[in-house]
Amino acid sequence: MNKQSNTYIVTYATVLVIVVAAVLSFAAIKLQPMQQANVKTEKMGAILSTIGEGSQAGTVSDKNKYIEEEFGKYITEAFFVDSTGTAADAPTEKVLESLNNLPEVFAARTAMPVFVASVPDAAGKTGGVKTEYVVPVTGKGLWGPVWGYIALNEDCNTIVGAVFDHKSETPGLGAEIATTSFENQFIGKQIFDKEGRFVSIDLLKGKGSSAGNPYAVDAVSGGTLTSNGVKAMLGTCLGDYVPFFEKMQSQAAAETLPAAPVADTTAAPADSIATAQTTEGGSK
Amino acid sequence: MSTKEKEPLFSAKNMGTLMGPLGRNNPILVQVLGICSALAVTAKMKPAFVMALSVTVVTAFSNLLISLMRKGIPSRIRIIVQLVVVAALVILVDQVLKAFVYDISKQLSVYVGLIITNCIIMGRLEAFAMGNRPWPSFLDGIGNGLGYGLILLIVAFFRELLGSGTLWGYQVIPQSLYDHGYANNGLMILPPMALIIVGIIIWIHRSRNKELQEK
Numbered sequence: 153m154n155k156q157s158n159t160y161i162v163t164y165a166t167v168l169v170i171v172v173a174a175v176l177s178f179a180a181i182k183l184q185p186m187q188q189a190n191v192k193t194e195k196m197g198a199i200l201s202t203i204g205e206g207s208q209a210g211t212v213s214d215k216n217k218y219i220e221e222e223f224g225k226y227i228t229e230a231f232f233v234d235s236t237g238t239a240a241d242a243p244t245e246k247v248l249e250s251l252n253n254l255p256e257v258f259a260a261r262t263a264m265p266v267f268v269a270s271v272p273d274a275a276g277k278t279g280g281v282k283t284e285y286v287v288p289v290t291g292k293g294l295w296g297p298v299w300g301y302i303a304l305n306e307d308c309n310t311i312v313g314a315v316f317d318h319k320s321e322t323p324g325l326g327a328e329i330a331t332t333s334f335e336n337q338f339i340g341k342q343i344f345d346k347e348g349r350f351v352s353i354d355l356l357k358g359k360g361s362s363a364g365n366p367y368a369v370d371a372v373s374g375g376t377l378t379s380n381g382v383k384a385m386l387g388t389c390l391g392d393y394v395p396f397f398e399k400m401q402s403q404a405a406a407e408t409l410p411a412a413p414v415a416d417t418t419a420a421p422a423d424s425i426a427t428a429q430t431t432e433g434g435s436k
Numbered sequence: 437m438s439t440k441e442k443e444p445l446f447s448a449k450n451m452g453t454l455m456g457p458l459g460r461n462n463p464i465l466v467q468v469l470g471i472c473s474a475l476a477v478t479a480k481m482k483p484a485f486v487m488a489l490s491v492t493v494v495t496a497f498s499n500l501l502i503s504l505m506r507k508g509i510p511s512r513i514r515i516i517v518q519l520v521v522v523a524a525l526v527i528l529v530d531q532v533l534k535a536f537v538y539d540i541s542k543q544l545s546v547y548v549g550l551i552i553t554n555c556i557i558m559g560r561l562e563a564f565a566m567g568n569r570p571w572p573s574f575l576d577g578i579g580n581g582l583g584y585g586l587i588l589l590i591v592a593f594f595r596e597l598l599g600s601g602t603l604w605g606y607q608v609i610p611q612s613l614y615d616h617g618y619a620n621n622g623l624m625i626l627p628p629m630a631l632i633i634v635g636i637i638i639w640i641h642r643s644r645n646k647e648l649q650e651k
Contacts (some may be wrong), residue, residue: 161510168517172524179528183535190538324479324600324625374625 189216195251196223199286202303202313203269227286228270232263237395239266254290254299261392269303284312285400287393291385294377296320298329298385302338307404308397311353314338316382326378337362337369343390348401350394352387355379445571454575457583463556464587464634465641466648470556474588475630477547481604484592486540487547488585492578493529495557498522499577502565509566518561519552526551556584591633599624 154160193216200206200219205226212218230247231239240263247265250257257264267286283306290299296319303313314335321327328334338353345351345367354368357376362368371379444450463469470491477487501521502509509517530548533541541548551557560580565573596602598621601609609618623629642648 155508155510156512161513164508164510165513165516168520172520176524176527176531179531183531186535187531187538190534194538194542322476322479324483324596374622 192248193219195248196220198301198315198317199223199267199269200226202286202301202315203271203284204313205269205271226269226271227267229268231266231268233266233393233396234263235261235392235395237393237397237399239396251288254288255297258290258389258392264392266393266396282306287390289385289389291381291389293318293321293329293381294326294375295322298378298381300382300385302386302390304343304397308400309342309344311338311341311343318378321378322375324374326372326375328372328375329378329382334369334372340366341369342366344397350391350397352390353383355383450572450575453572454579457576457579458586459583460645460648462583462587462641463559463580464584465638467556467559468638469559470554470584471631471634473547473550473554474584474591474634475627476550478588478592478595478630479599479625480596480602481589481592483547484588485585487550488581488588490529490547491551491554491556491584492581494522494525494551494554495560495581496574496577498525498557499560499565499573500570501525502561503568503570503573506566514566515558515562518558522557522561523552556580587634587637590637591630594633595624595629599629 197206197209197215197219200222203226206219206222209215209219227244229241230244231241232247232250233239242263244267247267250263250265265288269284269286270281271284272281284303285308286301286303288299288301290297292298298316298318298321300314300316302311304310305312316329316335318327318330321329341353343350343352351367354362354365355371356362356365356368357371357373357379359370359373362370371383457463460466464471464474473487473491478484498518498521502518505517505521526548530541533548560576564576568576593603596604597608601607601614601620
């Protein structure tokens with residue numbers, strides 16, 4: 153057989169490509185359900201780790217099942233808020249699904265996901281549990297998308313946990329945003345200043361430059377463009393939630409006041425859901 | 437396949453194929469292949485190790501496959517055929533990692549794509565697998581992958597130690613040194629330093645192997 157003939161070459165190439173394509177499609181179809189389960193587990197795991205739960209995931213034999221159970225245990229409710237801060241209840245599964253296309257969600261600003269967590273807290277006023285709010289953020293890094301989850305305390309101001317991730321930032325440089333040492337800097341930081349204005353979280357250049365500053369963390373050294381992306385992401389995405397946060401804050405302020413009629417008149421849909429949530433959390 | 441006498445699996449010649457790339461015939465130091473990824477992924481040791489491992493797997497198996505196919509490959513489209521085989525292997529590895537070890541696959545993300553562009557793989561396919569039998573080709577792939585990984589780890593060792601003060605993610609330079617004014621060398625994290633370190637390693641390698649020196 154003449155291996156230099158055009159017929160042979162064309163036949164060889166065609167057969168090879170068809171075989172390779174068949175092998176790859178078969179592998180992709182067979183593996184897809186497992187990959188999707190992993191992606192969902194990863195999102196739920198990230199949400200859990202912002203509130204300091206699900207830490208055994210690395211040691212358990214069935215990680216997906218463990219995360220699923222923990223998620224059901226701590227995340228008591230999930231809903232969508234729009235750009236005016238009005239909440240609309242939705243099944244948790246649907247809210248989780250919306251995490252798959254966050255850029256579109258934040259572009260539309262009509263249904264931005266919020267997860268409500270009940271976390272054990274011995275010192276809390278509501279009898280052993282406190283409510284925390286977890287919101288996703290998404291933006292652009294240097295090479296591709298960056299995203300994360302921010303958990304806020306009941307006051308919708310103090311950050312209790314943050315998790316970041318990225319598609320393709322430079323390993324060792326921009327990719328450092330996904331390390332615990334970077335994420336832990338956010339704990340205890342505040343997104344509203346003393347006058348109640350939204351200030352977001354700044355990323356300052358240089359190790360230790362944010363010491364003592366409640367509104368900033370250290371940027372990643374050697375990863376300035378990624379850090380800028382994270383800063384912009386926090387500003388815009390948390391900014392989109394500001395009407396909701398402010399609503400929750402004014403409602404919390406109204407609750408602590410002894411003048412009950414004030415709290416009654418401010419009853420808006422978002423408030424009623426939130427009130428239901430607080431009592432639900434308190435009863436557990 | 438042929439009537440030649442049976443060679444033992446680990447004959448002296450096969451061992452030479454396997455061990456050669458680790459020292460005297462190192463792909464990075466002598467053939468200066470795979471430099472691009474050596475610059476990109478050596479800021480920390482852990483990614484460098486994972487990259488070395490994945491490249492070893494892909495070189496070994498693409499060498500094996502191409503060696504099995506070598507009699508039928510039309511020489512005019514052999515590069516494209518090699519590319520298809522390498523790309524298919526890389527995608528397959530990527531899919532399997534995503535399904536079974538999702539966490540590791542996330543660490544690998546960028547590198548999996550980079551493997552396809554690694555000149556060592558194509559270089560070994562052209563230079564070795566096209567003209568040798570499957571078993572030696574497989575060993576050659578493993579040897580070259582390990583030789584590549586060795587240099588990656590050496591470079592990453594110095595870059596991580598001097599650039600971040602850590603090794604494998606653990607702090608090794610004590611805090612007291614920082615208190616006395618020691619600072620991490622930021623230049624070490626940037627790609628140019630990888631080139632300079634590779635240059636120094638090549639220099640040492642040549643001074644020890646005189647036959648490599650040009651007259």
